[in-house]
Structures are given as C-alpha cells and as structure tokens.
Amino acid sequence: MFIVQRKLSRRQATMERRYGFHLGEAMRAALAGSYDKAQTHSAIALSISRELYAATGEHRPDLAAALASHALSSAAYGRIGETVALLTESAGHYAALASADPVTYEVPRIDVLTRIATAADAAGNTADAVELLREIVRMYDAVPPAPRGDGKAQGRRDLGRARARFHLGRCLLKTGDRDACLAEIEAGLADAERAWERLGLSDDSPTWLSGTPGCVQLAAPDWATAATRAMTLHEAAGRWEEAGRAARVAIRMSAGLAGIGGDAQREAHAAVGERAAAILARAPAAGERAADVAAADERQACPASTKRLRERSISASAAARSTHLMPSTDLPGSRSL
Numbered sequence: 001m002f003i004v005q006r007k008l009s010r011r012q013a014t015m016e017r018r019y020g021f022h023l024g025e026a027m028r029a030a031l032a033g034s035y036d037k038a039q040t041h042s043a044i045a046l047s048i049s050r051e052l053y054a055a056t057g058e059h060r061p062d063l064a065a066a067l068a069s070h071a072l073s074s075a076a077y078g079r080i081g082e083t084v085a086l087l088t089e090s091a092g093h094y095a096a097l098a099s100a101d102p103v104t105y106e107v108p109r110i111d112v113l114t115r116i117a118t119a120a121d122a123a124g125n126t127a128d129a130v131e132l133l134r135e136i137v138r139m140y141d142a143v144p145p146a147p148r149g150d151g152k153a154q155g156r157r158d159l160g161r162a163r164a165r166f167h168l169g170r171c172l173l174k175t176g177d178r179d180a181c182l183a184e185i186e187a188g189l190a191d192a193e194r195a196w197e198r199l200g201l202s203d204d205s206p207t208w209l210s211g212t213p214g215c216v217q218l219a220a221p222d223w224a225t226a227a228t229r230a231m232t233l234h235e236a237a238g239r240w241e242e243a244g245r246a247a248r249v250a251i252r253m254s255a256g257l258a259g260i261g262g263d264a265q266r267e268a269h270a271a272v273g274e275r276a277a278a279i280l281a282r283a284p285a286a287g288e289r290a291a292d293v294a295a296a297d298e299r300q301a302c303p304a305s306t307k308r309l310r311e312r313s314i315s316a317s318a319a320a321r322s323t324h325l326m327p328s329t330d331l332p333g334s335r336s337l
Contacts, residue, residue, distance in 0.1 A: 012052065019052070022045040023042070025041040028217075038072070038076070042069045042072070046069070050066075064094045068115065070086055071083045071086035071087045084116065084119050087116050094108050094112055106143050107140070107156050110143070111163070114160070116132070120132065121167070126171050134168065137165060152198060152213075156213075159215050168184045181233075192223055199216065224257055227246050227250035231247045232275075241283050248276070254269040
C-alpha cells in the first residue's frame with residue numbers, strides 16, 4: 001500500500017510540475033504573439049488540471065486559472081462562443097473559491113468577469129460591455145481588504161481595476177465618447193501606477209516583464225495599449241504635458257513586451273518610442289526629453305539591433321504621423337481579452 005501511495009504521490013507531483021510549466025509557457029507565448037504555441041500549452045495545462053481536480057477534488061484554483069488561460073488562446077482566434085464557455089466555467093470555480101476565501105479569490109473572480117465583458121464587446125455588444133465594466137469597477141472597490149501590510153494583494157486589486165478601466169475606456173471610445181474614454185484610461189493608469197509601487201516592480205532589465213507576477217503579465221498588453229491611447233489623444237488635443245506623462249508609461253510597457261515578444265511587439269516598441277520622442281520634445285514640463293527617451297530605448301531594447309528596430313518601424317511610424325487629428329490609439333500587433 002505504501003509503495004502504491006508513493007507512486008501516486010510522485011505522479012501527482014510530476015503532473016503539478018507539468019501544469020506549472022505549460023501554464024507559464026502559454027502566458028509567455030501569448031505575450032510574444034505566438035498564439036498557436038500559446039494554445040498548445042494552455043490546452044495541455046487545462047487537461048492536466050482537469051485530471052488533477054477529478055482525481056483528488058483539489059487543485060480547483062489551478063483548474064480555474066487554466067480555463068481562463070485557454071480562453072485567452074480561444075479569443076485570439078475569434079472563437080467567442082468557446083471563449084465565453086471557458087470563462088463562465090472559470091468564473092464558477094472562482095465564485096466557489098471566493099465564497100470560502102474572498103481575500104484570496106475575489107480579485108481573480110472579478111478578473112474573469114472583465115474578460116467576459118471584453119468577449120461581449122468582441123461579439124458586437126459594446127453597450128452591454130460598457131455596463132458590465134462599470135459594474136466591475138465598482139466590484140473591485142468592494143473587495144474585502146487584505147491583511148494589514150499585504151501591499152501585494154492591494155496591488156493585484158489595483159491592477160485588476162486598472163485593466164477593467166482600460167477596456168471601459170476603449171469601449172467608450174468606440175461609442176464616440178472621447179472625454180469619458182480618456183477619463184477612464186487616466187484613472188486606470190493611476191491605478192496601475194499604484195500597483196507598480198505596491199508590487200515592487202522595476203524595469204531595470206530589458207526582460208523585466210518575464211520575472212513579474214502573472215497578473216502583471218496579463219495586464220501588460222492592455223496597459224501598454226491604454227498608455228499609447230492616452231498619449232495620442234492628449235497629443236491630438238495639444239495637451240503636451242499629459243501626453244508626455246502617458247508617453248513614458250507607453251515606452252516602459254512596450255519595452256517590457258518587446259523584451260519577451262516577437263516581431264510585432266518589437267515593431268510596436270520602436271513605433272511608440274519614435275512617436276513618444278516627438279511628443280516629449282514638445283512637453284515643457286514632462287521632465288524627460290527626446291534624447292533621454294532615445295537613451296532609454298537603447299537600454300531597454302530587446303536583443304534585436306536598434307537599426308533593425310528602426311527599419312521595422314518605418315511603416316508604422318509613418319502611419320502614426322499621418323493621423324494627427326484622429327490618431328490610431330492601438331499598438332501594432334496588440335490583442336486584448
């Protein structure tokens with residue numbers, strides 16, 4: 001009996017390690033824009049988590065996380081029905097977990113609702129998405145407080161609320177309400193900066209994003225896109241100081257994605273850097289001039305040479321410069337869920 005139990009325990013430990021590996025690889029591949037690879041890894045992680053949950057009745061958090069991860073892969077290919085089904089199942093597991101331990105699981109539960117709202121928008125129900133995202137922001141406000149001194153738990157809540165506001169701003173822009181869009185994005189950027197401090201993040205390394213918690217990696221594409229959107233909207237209105245502030249965030253986040261990502265992420269970083277440099281040169285109180293931006297770009301650039309980045313960014317930069325009155329506010333190659 002002891003030998004049988006030991007074999008089962010060793011097999012479970014092996015499965016747990018495989019689960020962690022594939023879930024991590026799925027996230028890294030998604031950040032790099034390798035959606036086929038992300039889907040393969042997330043499917044394996046989901047299969048392992050289902051087997052573990054069925055065998056032991058434990059590992060429910062792992063199953064909930066794997067369902068949400070695989071939904072990200074499904075959304076990348078526009079499979080909205082499958083995406084919503086996976087997210088709904090994930091939300092059910094997180095709801096059960098949150099009922100017993102709200103401090104730990106309420107934020108992940110609400111995070112899944114944000115993804116459901118973005119899926120509704122992708123299906124053409126933008127008005128419904130706006131209504132749900134407004135409710136989600138209020139839900140984050142009502143999350144039970146973390147134990148005293150647990151700044152990281154507060155940081156995760158701030159980052160989740162920031163992500164909901166980024167998507168709310170994006171949806172409001174689709175409805176034509178640019179002022180409300182910008183207000184939500186600015187509130188989200190403020191939330192995200194608080195999370196940055198509370199989570200103790202640093203961008204000293206070109207690959208800084210790869211070592212951050214999963215909540216940061218999940219938020220990074222939306223964070224970068226929101227900062228770029230704020231930068232271009234402020235630029236169009238001639239608010240150079242505000243544009244410069246958003247530009248510095250856009251550079252930081254796009255650099256983090258470029259340090260992990262593929263060609264699309266590197267092109268996005270080069271295009272953002274060039275556009276931000278022009279903005280910062282006109283921002284009298286932005287605190288960072290174009291030369292400083294160029295130097296930061298050199299330090300944070302991914303392994304590809306700066307020359308290669310510039311060559312790849314020519315078309316994207318030209319397109320960005322040609323739309324001053326109603327500029328594009330999306331990063332090249334970005335996807336959201």
